[in-house]
Every structure is written in structure tokens, then in C-alpha cells.
Amino acid sequence: MTDQQRPPPDALVVGAGPAGIVCALDLSRSGLRVELLEASDGVGGRMRTDRKDGFLLDRGFQVFNTAYPQVKRRLALRRLRLRPFTPGLIARTSRGQMRITDPTRRPGEAASLLPGRVLSARDLTALAALTARDALLPAGTLKSRPDRTTSAALIRAGLSPRAVEDLLRPFLSGVFLEDELETSARRFFHLVWRSMVRGTLCLPAEGIGAVPAQLAACLPDGTLRLGTPVAAVTDSGVLLEDGSERPAPTVVVATDGPTAARLLPGLPVPDGRTVTTYYHATDTSPLAEPTLLVDSSLAVLNTCVLTEVTPTYAPPGTALVSTSVLDGDPPGRHEAVRGRLAELYGTDTSAWTPIATYTVKHALPAMAPPWPLSRTTRFAADRYVCGDHRATGSVQGALASGTRAAREVLADLARR
Template sequence: MTTARHPIAPDTVVVGAGLAGLACALDLCRAGQRVQLLEASDAVGGRMRTDRRDGFLVDRGFQVFNTAYPQVKRRVSLPGLRLHPLTPGVVAHTPAGAVRLTDPTRRPREAAALLPGRALSARDLAALTALTARDTFPPAGLLTRAADRTTRSALTRAGLSAQAIEGLMRPFLAGVFLESELTTSSRFFHLVWRSMARGTLCLPAEGIGAVPAQLAAGLPDGVLRLDTPVDAVTDSGVLLADGREQPAATVVVATDPATAARLVPGLDVPATRTVTTYYHAAERSPFAEPTLMVDSSLAVLNTCVLTEAVPGYAPPGTALVSTSVLGGDTPGAEQAVRRRLAELYATDTGGWLSVATCRIDGALPAMPPPWPLSRTTRVAPGRHVCGDHRATGSVQGALASGTRAAREVLAAAETR
């Protein structure tokens, strides 16, 4: 793969080399189209980027890779990512103490730890088991056709008590949806719950950026152009930031929602969620397993000792701890996070080194009900918009939207 300019005017210009743009460009190339994939930054991936800092591998925000997504199975070589699994389930810190939330359909013995005296009543555990089974085993179409409501309403209708929702489900799902009131579409929740039950949450050996990098490696030479920001979509193609024009019959905007709204005036885009991830280095691991911890107080969304899964994320003899909070980084926030981590891990965090602070604006689209799980990418003749904000806020959603964009571009080309 190189990033040289295509010598012939392309059939389609794709703006943005995140997952959606990569999926779209790959499918169009395989169909025989001449494609230019224009990326404003110095690498592919969009929000899925990994930086190297003083011997540490730091993702731009805590991100895990789910092996169960259909688009992942179709497009990604899992062995090539050298995936390291996290422990199934999470450890939730509640007022009653730390409890382990695990899939009761896969690990019934561990799920028993949630019974009375811990976090769940026997009725709650039965309701959670039934919910997981209903989401896991039937065809996914049953979930996508169900009535849409808030996730909180869906959990209540499933029979979970307020204690179970507030103490376990809300803190866990807050880190998934990046909102703490469980107002996200229940249809999306059920699909996420299904994917978690059917798949494995992993960390790639080279960081989450290895996923888009692998996809980009499949592009033909000359398709990808990095460091090429687009200022405007024009009647004849796109106008680059350097003043040059790139003509194309079709333009696909595969950027974040804010950029898409700028390039396509009048485009309806959702609100987005912001998250900040703090990375700390410790001389010793504060928790001897690769397990996600969640905090029922929501002082932090979640925390994980990444090097318990992938030792190579840090220099030898050092532990790398990732901790995420809702919203942006504010004065004093890092110190507050450090104090809460001392309580969660029952250790002194005063000597931990601050490795990086990553604020991710627009980390996920807000997805209130009723939320369309997929929508057309065509916004005008020869103009398309794709991305997770046009589907679901997930790797699956981004790839599926890019796939749909390519399909609709090709269908339109056949009618011209």
C-alpha cells in the first residue's frame, strides 16, 4: 500500500479513512471502481488510533475489540491481530463491596457469586439469565424488529430490580454507551448484549489501531492519500484544503458527524458523547488479572490493568492502567481519578506516573429510541454519507455503514 495520487480521475472519492471509509473503499475497489480515499490526518483509523509514548502503547481512549461482530468476521483476520482476551465479565465495585458480573449462561458457577448477600437476588439472577439467553440464541432479526424503548425500560421489563440496574447494569453500560441514565436505544442494547455473550472482548497486541491498519493494507496502491484534508464537497467532486480540486462523479463522506455536517450542509447528525481516558504507569500491577472494573458511584466509568492482558503495552516491569470518565478533562480531574483508583484497587496511587490523558470528543453518537439501526447513505445524487452515526455506535455499525455506502454507490452507477 502506498499513498501516491491516482493518475486517473477516480469514479468515487471517499473522505475519511476510519472504519466506515475503509470498508467502503475496499468494497468499491473490489468491484472495479477507481477510488481515492482521502484522510486528513497522518494515519488511518479515525477514532481507532494507537500512539507510542516512551515505550507505552496508548490507544486514543480505552477500546476493546469484540470478535462476535458479523462485519469483523467478514473483514478482519483475527490471527493477524494477535488478540489477547480480557477475563469474561466485569468486577463491579458497589456499596456492598466488589462483585463479579459474568454471563450466567456461560459461567453459572461464577454467576452464583451474585446471589443474595452480594449484589443480586435470586429473582434478579434468573431475570438476567433469561435476558441473556433471549438475546444470545435466537436470530438477530428478532432483536432488530422489536419495539424500541430506553435501555432502562428494557431492563425493568426484563424483570431486573432497581438495585440490580443501579448497582450493576448502569455502571457497566455507562461505559458502553458513554451515558449514565440508560436512555440509549434498547434495540442497540440487545444487539450489544448479544455480541458480548457470543464473542470475546480482546486487546490487539499492537493496540486498537492495528484493526484499521490491517484493513488499509488491503487497499490497492495509490488509493489512500494521507494528510489530505477536504475543505468542501463541490458539484464536481471535492475541494482540498490546499486549494486543489479532485473531480469525481461520486463522493462518500465517511467522517465524524461534525465534519460530515460541515461538508454536507443540512445533514441531520446526532449529538455525540465525550469521554476522557487517563493512562497511568505503576511499578507493580494493582490487580493480577485482565479484568474490566466498573464503579457503581460512576466516579470513573471503568478501569483496567492493560498489561495483564498485553504485557507489551508497557516497558518491562511496568503496569499500564487505563481509566475512563464521562466528559472532558477538567482541572483536578486526574487527581480525583487517582484518589478513586486508590480505593478501587486498595493501593497507594500517589507514585503512579501519568502517561497520557486522551479526551475523545464525539467518541460515540447518542442513540435514543427510536433509533434506526441502519439508514440509507444516499443524501443527494452522487453524494453519500456513512459512519457509525448512520448506523450504530460500534465497530459493527461503522463497518456496516461503509458496506452499505459501497453497495448503494455501485447500484447507482449501474443506473447511470
């Protein structure tokens, strides 16, 4: 059916990432005729999984957090066949290898937290108090306090510089995609820390792309249009890149920040963080456990053997290693990373086979304090914008922003 033959929709949603999908879902369920326009050949935006020679390759290392409210509300978690990471991490530091594990989930490993083995008694007490506050206090209380950087929040919590440099900075740099811990504490760090304590970090058996795929499967037939890039938002709807126009009284832009700013001139968007992820295959797993390994030198953000988390990520008999670094992939960086991996895993990596490299620009918005937890999605009359850059850089932020966009569209229509 051509655009001329299709009845014009009540609303157009541009971008089939998590925010756009849930916005289109909520609008459709409220009785509106919706079209969801996606430029690429699949849903998910940055949350996609490619298949190559029997490997599942997420577009950048990602984890799935079961504690996010929108995740629990919208997804059938059992159908994702989730496999968990170890509730802890291994840090390679100038003082050697350090392991920290959540003793409430792995009581048998609590001895590793004895004072002096990883952290001092003072640091253990400070970290336990911070964790208990974030886990037990109402989320509204965490959000309402004055905002500051994560670095300042950790110091205020009583953690020593050594604890921050050896454990928390290397771990959180991989969460924030920045190494100065300048990310908002109240609007992001404390809420993410809370979700990690209350939920499980895991991966779907079919890759992270299974998450948006499950959401998109709930869309009414005919809603989703792939391979349909939008060139501009117009007074009457949108102009497609093929030169045709698609009219609609309401348009929601649910793309990444730079694309949204192009489609909605004058829209302020935050700077973005860039990350590069290298995938290597090897015959033997260099770490026989599903544990995240972080590097206090920050030569790499983190690395893990994905097939220890879920074997479906690689052909039988093959281990798939994911390694992420800040910023892009200039000449020579891959070999430097491979050399550092040899040190981190304590093994020869020269025979590891490079499978893929993904550089993801604007993987997360830069969330410096004071960072608003959520922004209105209203941009102009009948024009809206949603995405993680309008909330927090997480699946929760994207889903919450898409939910808010649908709610504000429906509220505005109800007032007419």
C-alpha cells in the first residue's frame, strides 16, 4: 500500500528505539491511529543485536537490569531467557587483583570482604551504608536531595581515594562512559546503584535486541514502517527522504539527541558520550565465570566473557570476549587493547580472532549536575520529543520518556 492509499495517521512517531516503541504502543492502545517510522532495517535504535557467523553481537556492550520500574511493567522477563552476571566484579589494580561480591547474594564469598583484603574497614562501612541508603530509602527521597557529581557524593559518603580509584571509578566509568565521575549523583548514580542492588544484571539469550523486539511485537499490524528515514518535520507532518510527505496532526520525534536537534531546530540537547566495543573469539575462555572485569588504569573500561553469561552468544566450543573503551577507534588502538587484555586475563591474546568493532557515538547523554530527572516532551504545538536524552541515559530513562510523551500527547488532545 502506498502512502497515498494509506489513511493519514493521527500521530507519527519518528524512531523505533525503546522510547518510540512504547510511545507508539501507548498512543495506539488509547485508540489513535499511529505510524512508527524507522530509518533502519530493524527496531531498537542503539539497543540492537547483529548476527554474524553464529555470533550474537550487541551494538556495544550492554547489560539488562531487571529492577527498572518500566522494565517490570512492560516486559515479560521469562520470555527473554535471562542469564545473570556474577553479583560483583573483579578489578585489576596496581596492587593486584581484587574481587568484590554482594554478600547478601553470595554469602559463601563474604570472606573476600574481610577488612584489608579489598577495602579497609572504614571503606567497607561507608560502602555498606551508602548501599543500604540507596536500596531502602524511597526513590523520591533520593531524587529530592541537592544534586552533586558522583565523585563528590562518594567522598561525602566517606569512601577513601584509594577505594574510589581502585574499584568505584573503574566500574562506574563503564556505567557513565566518562572517567571523571562528573555524572549527576542524585539523578543518576544513586538511582542506578539502587537498581543494581534491588535487581539483577543479566543478558537475554538472544541478545540485548530481544528487549525492543518484544516490545515491538505488541504493536498493531501496520504500525511499524522500517526503512523509512525522515528528512524533516514540517507544519503538516513529516518529509521523508524519498521526497514524499506524510501528513499527521501530531508528530513525536523519538530519535537520538543529534537527530532530534536536526529534525526540531532549536531543540537543546546534551553532549553525548562515545564508546567503542571490541569483540574477540577464542577457543578457550580466559575467565571461567560470568564476571565483569574492570581496569583501574582505565586503559579499558571493562571486559567480560559473554559466553560465560549465556553460551548462545557464540558457536559451540567458542568463547566470545567483549571489551569496551572510551571514545573512538583510532589507528593502533585495537592492538593496544589486545595487549592490555593479555595483562588483565593473564593469558596470550595474540591468537584471539577479531570478530567486530562497534563505535557508538552519543551512546549516553552527558548528565552533569544539576541534571533534571525528566523533561517535558512538549516542543511546540503538536510536536513532541522523547528519548533517554530527555530523561536519564538508561533503558528506564528511554521507556519513561516515551511513556511521558504519549501521556502528554493524550492530555493535550483531551483538552481540545
